[in-house]
Amino acid sequence: MNIALIAHDKKKDDIIRFSQKYHSVLSKHELFATGTTGMRIADEADLKVTRFQSGPLGGDQQIGSKIANEEMHMVVFFRDPLTAQPHEPDISALLRLCDVHQIPVATNLAMAEIMIQALDHKDFEWKNIIEKNRKQE
Structure with a gap:
């Protein structure tokens, strides 16, 4: 599974701790991330x-x-809701694409932990269901 990892500046330490805690799960997947x-x-x-x-x-x-292009399967994006972001339109567009393409997205630690634990337990049947529905259309 291809997983994107993104964090605003004030949330970078959080995503590092998350990545360390779930190293054993994340290491089994292809990881993509923004710059720093x-x-x-x-x-x-x-x-x-x-x-x-x-x-x-x-x-x-x-x-x-x-x-x-249906090449990303999950997004973990630790957003900083208390700081204005100059590229907010890009962030909104990214989240909209997740909704349009049925990509699970976590914007905080609580949801990220739920998603990663489900991934570890192979409880992500949503992708198979979506593919099956597309073939029937």
Whole structure:
């Protein structure tokens, strides 16, 4: 499964701790991340990560492109809801693409833990159901 990992500046420490805690699960999948987040996850959580540009420089859009091309299966995006983001339209577009393409997205630690534990227990049947429905259309 291809998983995107993204974090705003004030949430980077949180995504590092999350990546370290769930190293055994994440290491079984292809990981993608925006700029500094990807570098820190690779260095501090010892995970292999394909890095894109930083979010404000187009990284969110690069991940969005993967979603639109059905090449991304899950997004963990630790957002900072208390700080204005200059690239908010890009963030909104990324979240919209997740909704359009039925990609599970966690925007906080609580949801990310639920998703990663379900992934670890192989409880992600949603993708098979969606594929089956598309073939019937």
